[in-house]
Amino acid sequence: xxxxxxxxxxxxxxxxxxxxxxxxxxxxxxxxxxxxxxxxxxxxxxxxxxxxxxxxxxxxxxxxxxxxxxxxxxxxxxxxxxxxxxxxxxxxxxxxxxxxxxxxxxxxxxxxxxxxxxxxxxxxxxxxxxxxxxxxxxxxxxxxxxxxxxxxxxxxxxxxxxxxxxxxxxxxxxxxxxxxxxxxxxxxxxxxxxxxxxxxxxxxxxxxxxxxxxxxxxxxxxxxxxxxxxxxxxxxxxxxxxxxxxxxxxxxxxxxxxxxxxxxxxxxxxxxxxxxxxxxxxxxxxxxxxxxxxxxxxxxxxxxxxxxxxxxxxxxxxxxxxxxxxxxxxxxxxxxxxxxxxxxxxxxxxxxxxxxxxxxxxxxxxxxxxxxxxxxxxxxxxxxxxxxxxxxxxxxxxxxxxxxxxxxxxxxxxxxxxxxxxxxxxxxxxxxxxxxxxxxx
Ligand code: SF4
Ligand code: SF4
Numbered sequence: 001x002x003x004x005x006x007x008x009x010x011x012x013x014x015x016x017x018x019x020x021x022x023x024x025x026x027x028x029x030x031x032x033x034x035x036x037x038x039x040x041x042x043x044x045x046x047x048x049x050x051x052x053x054x055x056x057x058x059x060x061x062x063x064x065x066x067x068x069x070x071x072x073x074x075x076x077x078x079x080x081x082x083x084x085x086x087x088x089x090x091x092x093x094x095x096x097x098x099x100x101x102x103x104x105x106x107x108x109x110x111x112x113x114x115x116x117x118x119x120x121x122x123x124x125x126x127x128x129x130x131x132x133x134x135x136x137x138x139x140x141x142x143x144x145x146x147x148x149x150x151x152x153x154x155x156x157x158x159x160x161x162x163x164x165x166x167x168x169x170x171x172x173x174x175x176x177x178x179x180x181x182x183x184x185x186x187x188x189x190x191x192x193x194x195x196x197x198x199x200x201x202x203x204x205x206x207x208x209x210x211x212x213x214x215x216x217x218x219x220x221x222x223x224x225x226x227x228x229x230x231x232x233x234x235x236x237x238x239x240x241x242x243x244x245x246x247x248x249x250x251x252x253x254x255x256x257x258x259x260x261x262x263x264x265x266x267x268x269x270x271x272x273x274x275x276x277x278x279x280x281x282x283x284x285x286x287x288x289x290x291x292x293x294x295x296x297x298x299x300x301x302x303x304x305x306x307x308x309x310x311x312x313x314x315x316x317x318x319x320x321x322x323x324x325x326x327x328x329x330x331x332x333x334x335x336x337x338x339x340x341x342x343x344x345x346x347x348x349x350x351x352x353x354x355x356x357x358x359x360x361x362x363x364x365x366x367x368x369x370x371x372x373x374x375x376x377x378x379x380x381x382x383x384x385x386x387x388x389x390x391x392x393x394x395x396x397x398x399x400x401x402x403x404x405x406x407x408x409x410x411x412x413x414x415x416x417x418x419x420x421x422x423x424x425x426x427x428x429x430x431x432x433x434x435x436x437x438x439x440x441x
Contacts, residue, residue: 013153018145022387035139041114044205179423181380274315389416
């Protein structure tokens with residue numbers, strides 16, 4: 001199939017990165033790609049979607065990956081998977097022989113191995129220049145569920161469902177396949193309910209996920225719901241007040257450099273120096289301003305705030321605020337900063353997921369969360385903006401009858417974005433520019 005044709009199909013069928021920011025998949029594919037990496041690192045504690053989906057749909061995912069490699073004119077596809085995901089690896093080894101353009105690369109159990117820049121370095125040995133995209137070194141990275149969605153799209157089936165792991169303080173941790181637009185409270189109920197009073201809910205992993213409300217709904221990027229007590233360290237960290245963090249920085253940051261020495265971007269040679277940013281802010285913004293440009297390459301992995309800092313400070317939050325101001329002012333990270341990817345002792349500075357999990361107080365929640373495909377709901381609220389780019393524009397009216405898979409929101413011609421589809425059969429009860437509600441008749 002031609003590249004343009006497959007891109008059109010993925011745009012029409014609503015395929016985006018099934019996790020993270022949700023970049024539209026069609027826009028990632030390029031005829032400049034030499035290697036397509038399938039990212040099954042899944043490095044945040046408690047997340048269990050990708051390894052299970054890859055084990056369950058091995059042939060389908062490898063088949064789609066092989067097609068994408070051919071379509072882009074790439075040399076190879078590499079499935080990057082953690083070496084301790086034994087059953088996933090066994091399933092891969094049983095099927096991969098049928099695909100001559102694919103191979104497997106095993107990864108260590110370290111965080112954040114799933115960060116695209118770090119993954120590319122681990123798998124290919126290439127380091128992406130700070131501020132550049134993976135394609136600059138001839139690589140495209142796709143995630144596992146997105147590739148299953150590519151397989152389905154090529155068969156004419158749009159994205160209507162999402163796999164979500166429900167873990168933490170619930171009776172029965174599990175991984176559900178749910179219609180897009182399902183309320184989070186229904187997922188918690190399916191997992192037997194919260195086992196603590198006044199629980200807090202995180203969408204995504206404990207490191208990079210965000211606190212949400214049980215009335216929020218599943219979107220194309222919802223990978224996990226982690227339920228935790230309201231006084232759990234991970235929750236308190238996410239509620240950290242910026243002004244208090246700054247005041248504490250000024251009084252207790254001892255400039256030990258631990259945050260910089262273990263920073264996941266610093267250890268691959270990027271000029272990210274969180275300790276220097278904290279010094280700048282402690283001095284009321286007076287000092288070496290060049291550290292601001294370097295901090296633009298922070299990935300937000302959170303290691304500095306949850307793992308490295310002995311004082312419980314959050315360089316990540318300070319840098320995130322700084323980056324937000326830079327974005328508002330139209331500033332982009334420069335691509336011409338000097339950097340040396342050969343960092344001394346980089347191997348010794350890798351952070352084991354097991355140790356990270358223990359440090360976060362999450363080890364007791366690391367339980368199996370098997371896939372359940374039989375979830376059903378009577379009502380969905382489907383968001384028009386579920387990925388990076390322009391939101392879809394509703395193309396149906398209140399009172400219309402729809403079937404699962406019908407287009408209900410269309411992306412504007414020429415805009416970065418994808419179509420949105422009904423996830424259940426039913427009647428449209430609400431339409432506005434933000435969401436569409438559908439109820440079973
Ligand atoms: S969040 Fe902290 S550790 Fe992670 S990249 Fe940014 S500065 Fe480095
Ligand atoms: S680890 Fe904490 S105390 Fe040490 S320099 Fe970084 S922010 Fe300051």
